[in-house]
Amino acid sequence: MTRKETTLDTTSTRLETILAARLSARKSRSQLRSLTDFPTRNADFSSNAYLSLSLIPEIRRAYLSCLEAHASLLSPSPPLLGSGGSRLLDGNSQFIQVLEKNIAAFHSAPSGLIFNSGFDANVGLFSCIPQAGDIIVYDELIHASVHDGMKLSRASQKLPFKHNSVIGEPPASGTTKGLDAVLLELSNGEAGREVRDGRINVFIAIEGVYSMDGDVAPLKEIISSVKHRLPRGNGYIIIDEAHSTGIFGKQGRGLVCELGVEDDMFLRLHTFGKAMSSSGAIILCSSTIREYLINYARTLIYTTAMPFSCLANIKVAYDYLAGGQVDALLHHLYNLVRHAHNLLVAICSRYQVSPKVLSVDQHPPKSPIIPVFTPDPRSLAQYCQERGFTVRPIVAPTVPRGKERIRVCIHAGNTTAEVEALSQVIEDWVQRKHSGNKEPVKVRERERL
Ligand SMILES: Cc1ncc(COP(=O)(O)O)c(C=O)c1O
Structure with a gap:
């Protein structure tokens, strides 16, 4: 063994010891992450594929024909395999530019720019x-990718506001304030004069639907607060529609289109x-912002562009939405959501379940995400998984301590029978808990009544 190799080995062993210690600390806090793989025959109550588009034969056929037609071209652009480089070099094509134009038009936006992922965008x-001295005000539950972007930003202040709260009760001291109070403080604070006269730009970062609770941003209230507190037009709302794309608005155009507030948004992410x-993902924005991003967004400039297979996938999904059939899927989806919620609420009331075992918000869900709270989400999720239903436990720090849950996500591809069977499994688990973890009693309460 050479001297150099010895040094390298020692370094790597020492580093690995440190990293392994961090992993075991994480494990001892029950926070160790790992990659899991469920049998595909399990009913999907977990993925974010809310519309189950991949199961629709018409879309699968359209996708394969799109690939075949492209493969039959003599010199296809982009190439059939790979993309050849960054958008700024050889990875650009007429195909992606036309796709961007069509998607922007579908969402009633002036222009759009496709990124390899929502995270990158x-x-x-x-x-x-945000320019030097600008300010970002963000919902406290905003996605990790926004936090990472903010860390790299030159904004002078990054201020959270209480989740989905605009004007509300004044918070207890030391807790996060609602958006309106944060904006008011900004215009009275140190940089107040520049905020008031419009010299400092204030970006407001929100999501349409929040993925853990499935709740929807009070967008109209947010818009009025921003207009009221920043009347010089220096309040710029940036909305991440990751979880509202496809399932809100006519033909799935999203929350902004549903409310008809396109002109009040500075920038939208789908x-x-x-x-x-x-x-x-696509950023919808003005043509100036698009050009600025092409010049300055490093996650666009320094990465290989998406291959044709992905672009074709996006195109056929949008063609399907624009074709109008999606409205029937949405109708079925929201019927299932209501049915699932009613069944879960009924379990809680039938057994007078203590929130120490299980609880569900009494208000009907506004999206296909139904959080089912339990202090023991791993046990409940495993119980469901072993019986053929994929649901995930969500624990701290992803959600606050005390708000642990399984995240039940309903899909257009789920059936009424699947929803009822899942609810039965959850009911069995509750019964086991009530009877001290014994096997569920055979004659169920509902059948006896
Ligand atoms: C709200 C939100 N924004 C952005 C992203 C990132 O999108 P992508 O998965 O395309 O990277 C996600 C995905 O987890 C998300 O939930």
């Missing part, structure tokens, strides 16, 4: 758009990895 835009059953 958020990091790219938050790291380059991701394709969730309801659209594809991958990648």
Whole structure:
């Protein structure tokens, strides 16, 4: 063994010891992450593919024909395999530019720019758009990618506001304030004069639907607060529609289009990895912002562009939405959501379940995400998984301590029978808990009544 190799080995062993210690600390806090793989025959109550587009034969056929037609071209652009480089070099094509134009038109936006992922898009835009001295005000539950983008940003202040709270009760001291109070403080604070006269830009970062609770941003209230507190037009709302794309608005155009507030948004992000059953994302914005991003967003400039297979996937998903059939899927989806919620609420009331075992919000869900709270989410999730239903436990720090849950996510591809069977399994688990973890009693309460 050479001297150099010895040094390298020692270094790597020492580093690995440190990293392994960090992993075991994480494990002792029950926070160790790992990659899991469930049998595909399990009913999906977990993925973000809300519309189950990948199961629709018409879309699968359209996707394969799109690939075949492209493969039959003599010199296809982009190439059939790979993309050849960054968008700024050889990775650009007429195909992606036309796709961007069509998607922007579908969402009633002036223009759009496709990124390889929603994560890249958020990091790219938050790291380059706010200028030195600008301020970012963000919902405290904003996605990790926005946090990473903000870390790279030159903004002078990054201030959280209480989740989905605009004007509300004044918070207890030391806790996070609502958006309106944060904006008011900004205009009275140190940089108040520049905020008031519009010299400092204030970016407001929100999501349409929040993925853990499935709740929807009070967008109209947010818009009025921003207009009221920043009347010089220096309040710029950036909305991440990752979880509202495809499932809100006519033909799935999203929350902003549903409310008709396109002109009040500075920038919108639609991701394709969730309801659209594809991958990648588009930033909808003005043509100036698009050009600025092409010049400054490092997550666009320094990465290989998406291959044709992904672009074709996005195109067929949007063609399907634009074709109008999705409205029937949405109707079925929201019927299932209501049914699942009613069944879960009924379990809680039938057994007078203590929140120490299980609880569900009494209000009907506004999205396909239904959090089912329990202090023992791992046990409940495993119970469901072993009986053929994929649901995930969500624990701290992903959600606050005391708000542990399983995240039940309903899909257009789920059936009423699946929803009822899952609810029965959850009911069995509750009964086991009530009877001290013994096997569920054979004659169920509901059948006896
Ligand atoms: C709100 C939100 N924004 C952005 C992203 C990132 O999108 P992508 O998966 O396309 O990277 C996600 C995905 O987890 C998300 O939930």
